[in-house]
Amino acid sequence: MSNYMDIKEQAYAANMQLPKLGLVLFTFGNVSAADRNKGIFAIKPSGVPYEDLTAEKMVIVDFDGNTVEGNLRPSSDTKTHAVLYKHWEDIGGIVHTHSTYGTAWAQAQRAIPIFGTTHGDHLTVDIPCAPPMDDEMIKGNYEYETGFQIMNHFKSLGLSHKEVEMILVGNHAPFTWAKTAEKAVYNSAVLEAIAQMAILTEQINANAPRLKDSLIKKHYERKHGADAYYGQE
Amino acid sequence: MSNYMDIKEQAYAANMQLPKLGLVLFTFGNVSAADRNKGIFAIKPSGVPYEDLTAEKMVIVDFDGNTVEGNLRPSSDTKTHAVLYKHWEDIGGIVHTHSTYGTAWAQAQRAIPIFGTTHGDHLTVDIPCAPPMDDEMIKGNYEYETGFQIMNHFKSLGLSHKEVEMILVGNHAPFTWAKTAEKAVYNSAVLEAIAQMAILTEQINANAPRLKDSLIKKHYERKHGADAYYGQE
Amino acid sequence: MSNYMDIKEQAYAANMQLPKLGLVLFTFGNVSAADRNKGIFAIKPSGVPYEDLTAEKMVIVDFDGNTVEGNLRPSSDTKTHAVLYKHWEDIGGIVHTHSTYGTAWAQAQRAIPIFGTTHGDHLTVDIPCAPPMDDEMIKGNYEYETGFQIMNHFKSLGLSHKEVEMILVGNHAPFTWAKTAEKAVYNSAVLEAIAQMAILTEQINANAPRLKDSLIKKHYERKHGADAYYGQE
Amino acid sequence: MSNYMDIKEQAYAANMQLPKLGLVLFTFGNVSAADRNKGIFAIKPSGVPYEDLTAEKMVIVDFDGNTVEGNLRPSSDTKTHAVLYKHWEDIGGIVHTHSTYGTAWAQAQRAIPIFGTTHGDHLTVDIPCAPPMDDEMIKGNYEYETGFQIMNHFKSLGLSHKEVEMILVGNHAPFTWAKTAEKAVYNSAVLEAIAQMAILTEQINANAPRLKDSLIKKHYERKHGADAYYGQE
Incomplete structure (x- = not known):
């Protein structure tokens, strides 16, 4: 019996939400869940169809990307997860999908403009889009460098990963x-959902204005501010 | 046992229709149902997933927005509902969603043009879009002011809430x-449905004409006129 | 027990296919089935939700639009069905929907161009779009005139209703x-399906060429010609 | 009892995946599976609804297109399958659909540009689009010539059918x-999925750049190179 069953169960349950929410086709996505006390995360094995997944099959990996437990090869994106867990010490879960609309914005290499309160309820800036990596990074330790590309883009924009919990990687797809x-x-x-609404918004009005600063502030504080009054907590 | 179970059951049943009809993701919507004799309405609690809802969990609120019964915090949009119930005395139910196409038009800050009889069967004018509120209203009692923004836009267009039972709030989303x-x-x-058809109509023909006045009149009267001959009543 | 149970069963079964195929929201559609020997057709009652329909509730109407049997009011589009049955003596079923893409083309008042073999497998011309009726027709016996508008448009284009079994009515929606x-x-x-593919085709290539005449001929004859070799008959 | 039940079962199971994956409406698609040792393939019978299919109903055909076993007429596209099996000796399965987005690109007569890694995980070039056949080919042995049109287009582009396992046939639809x-x-x-993402990408950014060569190489090698590290094999 694994010492990591709790975190494996969490990773398994979260992975199984992806097809239910229509975010993945076949195996095009992966979720990991971290156990900070044990210094590891559980991640989906590579290329295994969701209907064949079990909690036992989750692979345990440390924050340097080394497999700690598991007979299956971990997701090919494992090193990206490891880098983010290592450097962003307060996050406990990471998701990568090729969801249709999010991926289309990533392929278009555009940040998703903040057009409305659906967006503003979750973050106060455009959803950032990191540029594709330079050729040296790609030829090298690609998935490892993907993690740095994400962190570097946050630094260059002055964003906090605690406030903005999502990014597009140009030419590739979303990470959250x-x-x-x-x-x-x-x-x-x-x-x-925001990605789909944003393309429709531009199609309806090519000059659609961004959300007003006052509304951005208000909607974000409703959910996240000191006096938040959304939800039951 | 609550004295309000009847209206709670109505509000619960109506809320549960939203995910079934594909109008909400997670908790992005709320329905209320009013009992005019008792001077209250039942509304969805804030941030509770639809699969965890029960009739008992509905919150009872009066038309000034004060909670009358319930252990959970009511929807964060409760004051908008309260204002509309208080001033529009003949309405008995209100819905707020962030449905994909309706929200895209709201974000585009455009009224939805009346292009065909699907629209004309329900209302004889464009679906109105209220402008975003000014900064003072937003900084103040925001949800309360949202109700006034809706009513003021109806007044400025000379519309009756008895004949037009829907609006978009600019940068935000629909209310019905x-x-x-x-x-x-x-x-x-x-x-x-009308919002989706309207964007497709403009994409197929950027100069699509509006519905003829004679057809607007005919289709509306089929369903709503003195000699209505649609339905069984 | 009704003398018309056979045709009522046919009409009922066909009506129930509409929501299953995603062609209707609520009650926005109707199907009728004709019994030529008895000179009547069975049609959906007006405004009754699909989940409440039964074969018994279908209304029996003659080809002049008079109700022959049934306690419920027939579909508000009944006279359009009656006119088409009366004048096109070899048809046995009619469908009217407000399906999303078909209705968008009708609202755009454009015939659907024949872009590919999916279209060519079913008809050799653009799917015609009748213009909206003139005001006198609308003010008069509207649904009755809708039938004539359809027939007149077929005459003006020299089309046969035996070869082309569908039309859009401008500002309104499809009939088949x-x-x-x-x-x-x-x-x-x-x-x-053709309507959705056609709008996408134009979006991918604004100058997309129409299907070649030789391909139109070939695909239609595969299914409908004297030497048809599609299907099992 | 048929000597071909194994391959019939494979063809049946693969055909039944098409409606489950949302790739076909009614009977608009067909899958075949080849048994190279026996020199035959099993293919869907023509025009039979998926809900009525059984493994027994699959038709056995040789690589010249002659029916070897089966009471039903094979798919009208059978000769296209036969030609490809005969000339491309290492393939064991063929699929033809009229899926919505793939067909739209085929109707638009454009190859699908490689915009991102979702595409690059599967092939390193644009998804090719063969031009419509010339009139002589269409008038002749049409489905047989469709196979040659596909092979000729691969030759003209210098593509290998082992590396690129999909094509659009202009004005028609996809084959894989x-x-x-x-x-x-x-x-x-x-x-x-790629076809849908590509049209959205162009709508979000009309000047969206193609995937960088270095990323094309990297993603393809992750899955297909000598040092592949995707999946469990």
Whole structure:
């Protein structure tokens, strides 16, 4: 019996939400869940169809990307997860999908403009889009460098990963994170909904204005401010 | 046992229609149902997932927005509902969603043009879009002011809330209402269908003409006129 | 026990296909099935939700639009059905929907161009779009005149209703027909699929060429010609 | 009892995946599976609804297109399958669909540009689009010539059918293939997902850049190179 069953169960449950929410086709996505006390995370094995997944099959990996437990090869994106867990010490879950609308914005290499309160309820800036990596990074330790590309883009924009829990990687697809894997999956679904609304908004009005600063502030504080009054907590 | 179980059951049943009709993701929507004799309405608690809702969990609120019964915090949009119930005395149900196409038009800050009889069967004018509120209103009692923004836009256009039972709030999303919560949910689904058809219509023909006045009149009277011959009543 | 149970069962089964195929929201559609020997057709009652329909509730109407049997009011579009049955003596089923893409083309008042073999497998011309009726027709016996508007547009284009079993009515929505109600429902689903592909085709290539004449001929003859070799008959 | 039950079962199972994956409406698609030792393939009978299919009903055909076993007429596209099996000796399954987005690109007569890693995980070039055939080919043995049109287009572009397992036929629709029927169905679903993302990408950014060469190389080698590290093999 594994010493990591709790975190494996969390990672398994979160992975199984992706097809249910319509965020993945076949195996095009992966979720990990971290156990900070044990210094590891549980992640989906590579290329295994969701209907064949079990909690036992989750692979345990440390924050340097080394497999600690598991007979299956971990997701090919494992090193990206490891880098983010190592450097962003307060996150507990990461999700990568190729969801349709989010991926289209990533392929278009554009940040998703903040057009309305659906967006503003979750973050106060455009959803950032990191540029594709330079050729040296790609030829090298690609998935490892993807993690740095994400962190560097946050630094260059002055963003905090605690306030903005999602990014597009140019030419590639979205990544999201949160304190828990469950919340990171929630963020992936929110990103996809916002991405679809944003393209429709531009199609309806090519000059659609961005959300007013006062509304950005108000909606974010409703959910996240000191006097938040959304939800039951 | 609550004295308000009847209206709670109505509000619960209407809320549960939203995910079934594809109008909400997670908790992005709320329905209320009013009991005019008792001077209260039942509304969804804030941030509770639809699968965890029960009739008992509905919160009872008076038309000034004060909670009358319930252990959970009511929807963060409760004051908007309260204002509309207080001033529009003949409505019995209100729905707020962030449905995909309706929200895209709201973000684009455009009224939805009346292009065909699907629209004309329900209202004879464009679906109105209130402008975003000014900064003072937003900084103040925001949800309360949202109700006034809706009513003021109806006044400025000379519209009757009895004839036009839906609006977009610019940068935000749709609100609908009706004599019952069930009918208000119906209106939300109709708005979403019309919103999708309207963007497609403009994409197929950028110069698509509006519905002819004679057809507007005919289709509306089929359903709503003195000699209505649609339905069984 | 009704003398018309056979045709009522056919009409009922065909009506129930509409929500299953995603062609209707709420009650926005109707199917009828004709019994030529008895000189009547069975049609959906007006405004009754699909989940409440039964075969017994279908209304029996003659080809002049008079109700022959049934306690419920027939569909508000009944006279359009009656006119088409009366004048096109070889059709046995008619369908009217407000399906999303078909209705968008009708609202855009454009015929759907024949862009590919999916279209060519079913008809050799653009899916016609009748212009909105003139005001006198609308003010008069509107649904009755809708039938004539359809027939007149076919005459003006030199089309045969035996070869082209579908039309858009401008500002309104699609109508389809066939020898049976079941086949007419099939035609409605085909129209909707073609309508969606056609708008996407124009979006991908604003100058997309029409299907070549030789391909139109070939694909149509595969299914409908003297030497047809599609299907099992 | 048929001597071909194994391959019939494979073809049946693969055909039944098409409606489950949303790739077909009614009977608009067909899958075949080849048994190279026996020199035959099993293919869907023509025009039979998926809900009426059984493994027994699959038709056995040789690589010249002659029916070897079966009471039903094989798919009208059978000769296209036969030609490809005869000339491309290492493929074991072929799929033809009229899936919505893939067909729209085929109708637009454009190859699908490689915009991102979702595409690059599967092939390193644009998804090719063969031009419509010339009139002589169409008038002649049409489905047989469709196979040659596909092969000729691959030759003209210098593509290998082992590396690129999908094509659009202009004005018509997609064809995919692979070593097995199951994998060919997977390719059809991948093509449809890529096709949808590509049109959205162009709508979000009309000047969206193609995937960088270094990223194309990296993502393809992750899955297909000598040092592949995707999946469990």
